[in-house]
Amino acid sequence: MLRCRVPMPAVVTLLLLQSAAVVLFLGWYSPLVPQEASPTQGKVHVLLLSSWRSGSSFLGQVFSQHPSVFYLMEPAWHVWMALKRPGARGLRMAVRDLVRSVFQCDLSVMDAYLPPSYNVSHVFMWSHSRALCSPPACPLTPRDSISHEPECKLRCDAVGLEKAERACHTYSHVVLKEVRFFELESLYPLLRDPSLDLRIIHLVRDPRAVLRSREQAVKALEQDSALVLEQNGPLPADAQMRVMREVCRSHVRIHETAARKTPDFLRGRYKLLRYEDLVRNPLGEIEAVYDFVGLEMVETLQEWIYRITHGKGKGTKKDAFKITSRNAEDVSLAWRTTLPFQKVKQIQDVCKGAMSLLGYRAVQSEAEQRQLDVDLTAGRERHHFTWLTSTSTEPGEG
């Protein structure tokens, strides 16, 4: 009797509604589960913090050439060049926000800093990014091959940044190299941002070697120096030393924040890397760095790293970008034969704190400076390698 009161169509409708609800529930709910477990969808964001002339071009390429990496070299260059006025400190939040957007593959943020109708070739050092020379950005270089910058520059330009943006979304790692951070505090919101999985690699180099390298590139660094010193008009005569003071202070500030007063959200996300250790044991150090950010070493890269750090090998000239290979360890010692002892004393004084914190030992005499078998990077393990001898420019102009 009761059965007859409920018409068949109503039962069918109810059943359909119920299954629809189940489907909708599962359909909506289940994607939320992996999202909650990993709001970054497994993407890792790596900020390579360095200073000028500290070997960061080399380390940048080590990332750029990796098949899982979308790399950009100093996107904040655009902020500095476009806004200038306020100086380094006044620009840091604009830089921070640009870095955040680029990590999220939103390249529209570049719009503010590029000419009205732009190409990918307007992005600073774009052709040094292997990802911009590979599909889907450009058909030229297979993703697992080493890219050739001059060829990429000729053949991979494109209107707008849509292709670059699409490319960015297809990589597990977005790596940005920046020389324009002097502290970590402005990055805290990025470290706390659940949509980012940020790792910071802090590359430092012996200030005496940096000074020597900077002196060979005074003109190229003029604008940057003016912004660091917040100086309008001609640079003072002691500009080099004053910039070095700022650079060394920033090493101390960053390292102290990260290693001594570590906030919770920074734990396990900061790695200090010394250029000298990198050139002494490139494969070992690079594997450790890859491990830190969750990248696998691949064979083509292993060979490439060996070649570029060991001077002339097969086809080095072509592959080396601006980082021409040569005996990398010799390069890191060049200051000891070429820098006048007077200057060495001066820089040791200016950078005293940073040097002792980072394990660079001061020399007390010219004799000691010139004695190359005295190791001044004390406190770190010394690996012995047979380096091939050759003479070209140094690995790492950045």
Ligand SMILES: *[C@@H]1O[C@H](CO)[C@@H](O)[C@H](O)[C@H]1NC(C)=O
């Ligand atoms: C932009 O790229 C297109 C396509 O490669 C090219 O034809 C054009 O000349 C480029 N424009 C500029 C301003 O470089």
